[in-house]
Amino acid sequence: MAKGPDTKQKIELAVTIAGILLLIFLIPGIIDKTGNKPVDKAGSYNGSAPVVTESVVSEERRYKSEGDWGRDIFYPDVPFSGTGSSGLINLALNGIVWDSNSPYAIINSKVVKAGDKIDAVTMVIDITENKVVVEQAGTRHTLELTKF
Structure with missing residues (x-):
């Protein structure tokens, strides 16, 4: 028994609809699972303010200390000179x-x-x-x- 072109088109349409429905229900589940991965405390973000970890702050303090950089060349020992x-x-x-x-x-x-x-x-x-x-x-x- 040969299937006519009308029956073949109906089967293709049914398979396409089933595939679309399957994707509609699977994609939200996949996306939701990626959001449930554990995040370390230093990298967490609550949406209000940037998170600064203690290691970043301590490095910044370390670089600003005069002991690491030496004296400030823009502030000479004699702050001004000249007439008057x-x-x-x-x-x-x-x-x-x-x-x-x-x-x-x-x-x-x-x-x-x-x-x-x-x-x-x-x-x-x-x-x-x-x-x-x-x-x-x-x-x-x-x-x-x-x-x-």
Whole structure:
């Protein structure tokens, strides 16, 4: 007894539907099982904030310690030098980013440009390639870069 083309199409349709239904019910089970794997405590995430393990924090502290890195080259032993600097307090010229159009200075780890105030009584007047002129309480002082 030969099967007609109509019967063959019905069998193919039934097998396809059965396969689709099987996939619909199996895929959620497979996906759910992957989510049930145990996670170590250090790698857990609750969705609110990043998890920082103690080993990462202790390494960061270790690298920040002066004993490992030596002295900070941006804070010289003599924080400032130049004409009129004897009355200047709490200012260290850490560096100058020189550009003839818009030079910047790094004073007390703060990036400033001409016209910026460093604190309530100190203002940057001029920045050149190797020195910065500041005015503190009405008196002008020159900070010069220390050459190593």
